[in-house]
Amino acid sequence: MAGYALCGSFRATPGEADGLAALLLEAAEALREAEGCLLWLVNRAADDPDAVWVMEVWSDEAAHGASLGLPSVRAIIDRARPLIAGPGERFELQPVGGHGLPSTDT
Amino acid sequence: MAGYALCGSFRATPGEADGLAALLLEAAEALREAEGCLLWLVNRAADDPDAVWVMEVWSDEAAHGASLGLPSVRAIIDRARPLIAGPGERFELQPVGGHGLPSTDT
Numbered sequence: 710m711a712g713y714a715l716c717g718s719f720r721a722t723p724g725e726a727d728g729l730a731a732l733l734l735e736a737a738e739a740l741r742e743a744e745g746c747l748l749w750l751v752n753r754a755a756d757d758p759d760a761v762w763v764m765e766v767w768s769d770e771a772a773h774g775a776s777l778g779l780p781s782v783r784a785i786i787d788r789a790r791p792l793i794a795g796p797g798e799r800f801e802l803q804p805v806g807g808h809g810l811p812s813t814d815t
Numbered sequence: 816m817a818g819y820a821l822c823g824s825f826r827a828t829p830g831e832a833d834g835l836a837a838l839l840l841e842a843a844e845a846l847r848e849a850e851g852c853l854l855w856l857v858n859r860a861a862d863d864p865d866a867v868w869v870m871e872v873w874s875d876e877a878a879h880g881a882s883l884g885l886p887s888v889r890a891i892i893d894r895a896r897p898l899i900a901g902p903g904e905r906f907e908l909q910p911v912g913g914h915g916l917p918s919t920d921t
Binding site (some may be wrong): 798 | 840855
């Protein structure tokens with residue numbers, strides 16, 4: 710399959726992980742109809758209360774890049790900035806196949 | 816949302832990443848109808864030819880654990896073992912919400 714996936718985390722400022730997760734859920738909503746956005750899932754880490762993870766799958770890297778310029782997304786990024794102490798992990802992936810996404814199940 | 820997610824990688828023995836990815840695609844097929852398996856996506860790393868990644872989302876941790884005992888999965892694990900040089904990354908996650916999975920879109 711074609712596609713572009715990201716699995717990455719943010720480190721929340723202490724005590725702000727709940728607020729950061731809530732903002733990322735707003736981002737997920739803003740991206741629900743974004744072109745090429747197949748999966749955008751917010752997660753907490755099982756063993757790290759300050760880490761908030763996002764699993765993303767896109768039709769291609771350009772679609773991901775374009776999403777970062779959407780006004781709705783930029784507004785959320787601005788609101789999230791004070792809640793982020795720094796970047797966490799970031800793994801850039803090339804989906805090969807599997808199941809669970811509409812595009813892999815057809 | 817309830818759920819259990821994993822984002823993790825295997826390090827293939829040199830030259831065996833294609834074979835390992837093919838076996839993991841067989842595992843994805845074997846798990847297509849597994850109880851509680853919402854997403855099982857095989858990926859290659861953009862910057863590491865020896866890493867093969869799996870993004871998984873399950874209804875709960877028990878469903879993931881049960882899948883490891885399925886005869887079809889155990890047979891694939893046995894065949895994969897010679898292709899794996901060692902574990903890579905492993906991030907155990909608690910999905911909060913988002914979109915792209917049937918269970919998050921209802």
